[in-house]
Amino acid sequence: MTVTSSGSAAIDIDHLKVSYGNNRVLHGVSLSVAKGEFIAILGSSGCGKTTLLRTIAGFQKASGGAIRLFGRDVVDMPPEKRGMAMMFQSYALWPHMSVLGNVGYGLRLRGVSREEIRKRVAEVLRMLNLSGLEDRKVTNLSGGQRQRVALGRALAIEPEILLLDEPLSNLDAKVRLQLRTEIKTLQSRLGFTAIHVTHDREEAMTMADRIVVMDAGHIAQVGTPKEVFDNPVSPFVASFMGAENTLHLDVRASGAGIEVKAEQGHAVQWNGDVPVGPVTAYFRDDVASLGDPSVAIEGSIVLPGTITQRTYPGGHYRYVVAIADRHFTVTDDDYHELDRPVGLRLPLASLHLFPSEQSQGGFHA
Amino acid sequence: MTRPSFFGLLLIAPALAMIGALFLYPLGFSLAAAFTDGSGNPTLAHFAKAYELYSTDILFTLFIVVTATILTGVVSIAIAGILTLGETPWLVAILRNLYRWPLFIPFIVAAQCMRTFLAKNGLMNNSLVAMGIMEPIQATSLLDWRGIIITFVWKQVPFVTLMVAGAMASVDRSTIEAGRNLGASRPRVLIELVLPQVAQTLLVGLVLSFVTMLSVLSVPMMVAGSQPTMLTVDMAFRINSYGDYATANALGVISYAISGIAAWIYLRHNVKREVQA
Numbered sequence: 001m002t003v004t005s006s007g008s009a010a011i012d013i014d015h016l017k018v019s020y021g022n023n024r025v026l027h028g029v030s031l032s033v034a035k036g037e038f039i040a041i042l043g044s045s046g047c048g049k050t051t052l053l054r055t056i057a058g059f060q061k062a063s064g065g066a067i068r069l070f071g072r073d074v075v076d077m078p079p080e081k082r083g084m085a086m087m088f089q090s091y092a093l094w095p096h097m098s099v100l101g102n103v104g105y106g107l108r109l110r111g112v113s114r115e116e117i118r119k120r121v122a123e124v125l126r127m128l129n130l131s132g133l134e135d136r137k138v139t140n141l142s143g144g145q146r147q148r149v150a151l152g153r154a155l156a157i158e159p160e161i162l163l164l165d166e167p168l169s170n171l172d173a174k175v176r177l178q179l180r181t182e183i184k185t186l187q188s189r190l191g192f193t194a195i196h197v198t199h200d201r202e203e204a205m206t207m208a209d210r211i212v213v214m215d216a217g218h219i220a221q222v223g224t225p226k227e228v229f230d231n232p233v234s235p236f237v238a239s240f241m242g243a244e245n246t247l248h249l250d251v252r253a254s255g256a257g258i259e260v261k262a263e264q265g266h267a268v269q270w271n272g273d274v275p276v277g278p279v280t281a282y283f284r285d286d287v288a289s290l291g292d293p294s295v296a297i298e299g300s301i302v303l304p305g306t307i308t309q310r311t312y313p314g315g316h317y318r319y320v321v322a323i324a325d326r327h328f329t330v331t332d333d334d335y336h337e338l339d340r341p342v343g344l345r346l347p348l349a350s351l352h353l354f355p356s357e358q359s360q361g362g363f364h365a
Numbered sequence: 366m367t368r369p370s371f372f373g374l375l376l377i378a379p380a381l382a383m384i385g386a387l388f389l390y391p392l393g394f395s396l397a398a399a400f401t402d403g404s405g406n407p408t409l410a411h412f413a414k415a416y417e418l419y420s421t422d423i424l425f426t427l428f429i430v431v432t433a434t435i436l437t438g439v440v441s442i443a444i445a446g447i448l449t450l451g452e453t454p455w456l457v458a459i460l461r462n463l464y465r466w467p468l469f470i471p472f473i474v475a476a477q478c479m480r481t482f483l484a485k486n487g488l489m490n491n492s493l494v495a496m497g498i499m500e501p502i503q504a505t506s507l508l509d510w511r512g513i514i515i516t517f518v519w520k521q522v523p524f525v526t527l528m529v530a531g532a533m534a535s536v537d538r539s540t541i542e543a544g545r546n547l548g549a550s551r552p553r554v555l556i557e558l559v560l561p562q563v564a565q566t567l568l569v570g571l572v573l574s575f576v577t578m579l580s581v582l583s584v585p586m587m588v589a590g591s592q593p594t595m596l597t598v599d600m601a602f603r604i605n606s607y608g609d610y611a612t613a614n615a616l617g618v619i620s621y622a623i624s625g626i627a628a629w630i631y632l633r634h635n636v637k638r639e640v641q642a
């Protein structure tokens with residue numbers, strides 16, 4: 001699951017444990033991040049993702065384990081010696097300083113001369129489309145500009161590692177999308193290693209090379225966005241990645257393959273690799289489709305139901321389909337009448353199937 | 366329109382009367398007395414006399430109060446800084462519990478304590494000698510200008526620290542972390558990032574301390590006693606020994622003028638901040 005631990009890894013986290021008093025928040029997290037990689041740590045609030053980031057930065061003491069940056073153990077090092085840069089959710093700009101003062105502060109700490117600071121800050125600001133704002137007070141900037149200044153402040157010291165603590169979540173949707181692209185572009189251009197904490201799935205998917213899904217102080221899954229999205233390893237990851245509809249199915253061996261049967265609907269023969277016994281299927285709105293309830297389709301289970309609600313969020317319709325006493329949300333490109341019998345088609349290959357006992361133990365986001 | 370304002374006036378009338386009778390009238394009276402002779406003619410003779418007799422004490426007072434204010438500021442910033450940025454939980458806890466105590470001790474008790482603590486054979490020198498840090502022959506009394514400053518600082522530090530530490534606690538924590546993250550040591554974070562954000566509160570605390578110290582009689586009287594001394598002692602002396610209210614009033618006006626300068630510095634800074642914001 002993780003890249004092999006070696007001295008070449010930019011960040012190597014080894015069985016990291018963190019506690020607040022008697023309350024353990026991280027239970028031995030291990031993760032290896034390669035140089036130049038963009039990692040997103042994804043999880044719901046309280047899962048320990050921010051604690052993990054703050055422990056890497058040095059603001060939170062570890063109670064066990066190691067953090068190695070390029071092979072050097074920093075677990076007992078104060079934050080100012082670790083040589084990383086960080087972006088904060090609240091921007092964390094210094095209100096008594098100008099843009100120049102904020103962006104140039106890291107350089108000032110490194111003893112760079114006044115003229116050199118001005119020159120390098122100007123370069124950074126040009127990169128961020130903030131040219132000419134050097135002498136502006138940061139309190140007179142918009143949210144997007146402030147977070148750009150914070151990004152500039154972090155990048156001015158040319159860090160090897162950039163930590164991002166939900167830096168986009170205070171911004172409005174349009175600016176957020178812009179900055180997402182800008183950060184990603186700068187990262188590929190400058191080649192720094194980035195760890196981005198977020199609870200926004202789409203943000204993680206679009207920005208990261210690999211996603212780390214965290215759940216209750218453990219890493220639930222690590223993989224490329226596609227791996228995590230298409231092949232979640234647990235019910236928690238499946239529902240966190242958007243497969244929020246669940247359906248109980250019964251899987252039995254039958255001939256060469258298996259036979260899958262829902263409470264309603266007909267049994268379907270299949271040759272996929274699935275656990276035998278009672279299973280719970282997790283699926284996203286968009287893998288299901290609607291059709292004639294009487295037509296059997298190979299490799300799909302068809303559940304008879306009625307459409308109870310239809311909305312048009314744009315691009316496709318969204319339906320609520322009642323099957324017995326359950327309701328499912330389904331997106332479908334075609335227009336269907338309300339209160340008509342309909343078949344909910346679920347292609348077995350697109351369902352995430354887990355043995356039912358396991359799914360009961362999982363946490364649902 | 367008239368009815369509510371009439372009732373409003375009625376409501377604040379007792380308070381207004383108290384301020385008038387107990388503050389404005391005596392203030393006006395002493396101001397008038399400072400600038401008039403026995404028969405009511407305007408004169409600056411009282412000021413000439415006050416200057417002639419007490420010019421050294423005026424400078425001495427200024428020196429004591431300014432020095433004590435600066436030291437109070439430095440010590441308060443250090444304590445508030447440790448409380449805000451300290452990473453040794455037990456040290457922070459002890460400091461947090463200890464630093465407020467002098468707030469509850471009156472100036473006169475503080476002065477009495479300092480008499481026994483700072484004297485030639487006082488607790489401080491005896492302890493230093495007992496610990497072998499100092500030879501008995503080196504022991505000197507600190508019961509002079511140094512004693513006054515030490516007592517003032519000891520008494521005012523908790524007050525200013527209380528205000529400054531409160532302001533530091535409400536500073537966005539991530540602005541501190543951003544500084545350390547970029548490589549700033551804690552002292553640099555305190556001076557360059559935290560202090561400018563609480564400068565306003567620090568200034569208020571220091572101006573209030575300045576005015577308080579200017580008006581304390583017991584400390585200079587008990588701790589130092591001899592010449593030169595502070596204006597409060599001189600005023601008490603003019604009144605108690607000579608019944609010379611005129612010169613005492615002139616010295617009072619000089620005290621107002623000194624605290625007026627402090628108030629002016631404060632207001633000017635305040636207005637500048639508001640214009641910027």
